[in-house]
């Protein structure tokens with residue numbers, strides 16, 4: 535029996551594919567070989583075989599990238615112009631022959647999507663973790679939905695994503711459920727840490743695609759991304775989206791340009807010495823500032839301070855619980871409002887919760903919630919619903935002021 539395995543063959547490589555025995559499928563528009571020939575084909579041309587069929591790859595083939603909340607809005611896509619990103623994306627697609635690099639499949643509405651694969655090195659001596667860009671891959675929408683379980687859950691597609699996860703990784707439903715819990719736990723843990731980007735890793739990934747450095751706003755990746763957890767009791771849903779810290783001192787500090795991959799040992803040693811000095815100076819400075827100010831402020835802590843304090847396990851637990859609770863809320867609200875994209879919906883989510891809390895102060899609790907549900911039933915969802923909610927709360931606020 536013939537089972538077709540679709541390959542990642544770019545257009546200029548089609549002659550080689552033909553020579554190695556691959557066939558062109560005109561309807562599916564892709565190069566394929568029979569499953570029984572995969573091992574032989576792989577020995578000649580490993581890069582063309584999607585990872586799910588590679589003899590040296592074992593499941594799981596796709597796991598979720600749990601991007602910490604503090605760096606959610608910081609990615610290549612947002613650091614480039616729309617045209618620049620589209621051009622780069624197209625190069626990734628072309629290289630993969632417009633086929634998923636995991637399963638060889640493609641989507642029904644569009645073939646593939648571009649996935650930024652990040653790696654996370656958890657905080658070391660300086661209390662700051664490093665987020666590195668590993669590669670850009672073309673994935674079919676189904677496989678891509680597994681890479682961002684948070685997003686899938688926001689748009690109400692988590693069950694479908696988990697179903698595909700079971701299929702692609704050859705997992706049982708129970709294993710998928712366990713993984714989901716584990717992944718969101720990991721996300722909560724990462725969200726409680728301070729991160730910095732390894733800008734060199736981003737440049738290294740972009741180089742083979744011929745992207746000019748001037749096309750990317752690298753300053754977006756500079757600085758520390760600290761967790762927005764102000765105190766134990768604060769609900770995670772009321773926190774503001776992380777602001778970027780771009781003070782001159784931070785950008786110039788040697789901790790920011792730490793590159794664990796390419797630096798020579800002497801440079802690394804020098805970096806370490808300078809970092810320790812900077813940390814000492816900052817500790818003294820922060821100490822002095824704290825001594826001088828009699829009223830402690832919660833939200834305006836300097837970005838470096840949390841990195842220096844070891845995390846209290848009770849606080850981490852608290853954050854995890856809050857994150858789970860928040861995740862539950864996001865899922866519910868996401869389904870109700872049917873928001874379109876992740877950055878918008880998460881921002882919308884924060885605003886939504888703030889407005890709801892405010893509304894509860896002005897009128898019978900949950901009254902506004904019922905109103906919003908009514909809108910959703912009548913098809914008023916997403917941005918439209920949020921606009922209405924804003925107007926409603928404004929009205930309630932005014933009515934309270936006039937009373």
Ligand SMILES: [Zn+2]
Pocket residue numbers: 634635636637638639673674675676677678
């Ligand atoms: Zn796929």
